[in-house]
Amino acid sequence: MSKNVKTIKELADELGTNKTRISRIINKNSIPTQKIKNKIVLEENSVSLIRQYFKNETVSILRTELDKAHSHIEKLSNLLDQQQRLALQDKKLLEEYKAEINDLKALKMPSQDTKEEQANSQPQEELETLKEQIRALNDKIKGQEQLNNQVSKKWYQFWK
Structure with a gap:
C-alpha cells in the first residue's frame, strides 16, 4: 500500500x-x-x-474526569470541616463537664479544719445527691468520650 x-x-x-x-x-x-x-x-x-x-x-x-475529581475533593473537604467542628464541640462539652465535676468536688471536699463539723451538719441526703450528680457527670463524660472515639474511628476508616 x-x-x-x-x-x-x-x-x-x-x-x-x-x-x-x-x-x-x-x-x-x-x-x-x-x-x-x-x-x-x-x-x-x-x-x-x-x-x-x-x-x-x-x-x-x-x-x-477532572471535574468529577474536583467535586469529590470539595465533598471530602466539607466532610473534614464538619468532622473538625464536631470534634471541637465535643472538646468544649468535655471541658464544661470537667469544670462542673471540679465544682462538685470542691463542694464535696471540705477544708481540713471543718471536715467533722460539715460532715455532722450536712444531711446525708445532700451528700447522696452530690454523689449521684458526680456519677451522672462522669457517665456523661464517658459517653462523650466514647462518642468522640466512635466519630474519630468512623472518620479514620473513611480514608482507608
Missing part, C-alpha cells in the same frame, strides 16, 4: 484503540474512505480528521 493511505487496522493500532471504534468515528462524522483490494483505506486528510476527533474526545473525557 502507498504511504498516503492507511487501513483502519493500522490507524487503530497507531491510536491505541480498536477497529470498531475507528469505524464508528468514520460513520458518525461521515469521513470519506476508499476501498482498495477489499480493504477500506483512509487518505491522509481522513486520517488527520480522525486523529483530531480522537484528541478532542480524549480531552473531553479528561476534562470530565
Whole structure:
C-alpha cells in the first residue's frame, strides 16, 4: 500500500484503540474512505480528521474526569470541616463537664479544719445527691468520650 493511505487496522493500532471504534468515528462524522483490494483505506486528510476527533474526545473525557475529581475533593473537604467542628464541640462539652465535676468536688471536699463539723451538719441526703450528680457527670463524660472515639474511628476508616 502507498504511504498516503492507511487501513483502519493500522490507524487503530497507531491510536491505541480498536477497529470498531475507528469505524464508528468514520460513520458518525461521515469521513470519506476508499476501498482498495477489499480493504477500506483512509487518505491522509481522513486520517488527520480522525486523529483530531480522537484528541478532542480524549480531552473531553479528561476534562470530565477532572471535574468529577474536583467535586469529590470539595465533598471530602466539607466532610473534614464538619468532622473538625464536631470534634471541637465535643472538646468544649468535655471541658464544661470537667469544670462542673471540679465544682462538685470542691463542694464535696471540705477544708481540713471543718471536715467533722460539715460532715455532722450536712444531711446525708445532700451528700447522696452530690454523689449521684458526680456519677451522672462522669457517665456523661464517658459517653462523650466514647462518642468522640466512635466519630474519630468512623472518620479514620473513611480514608482507608
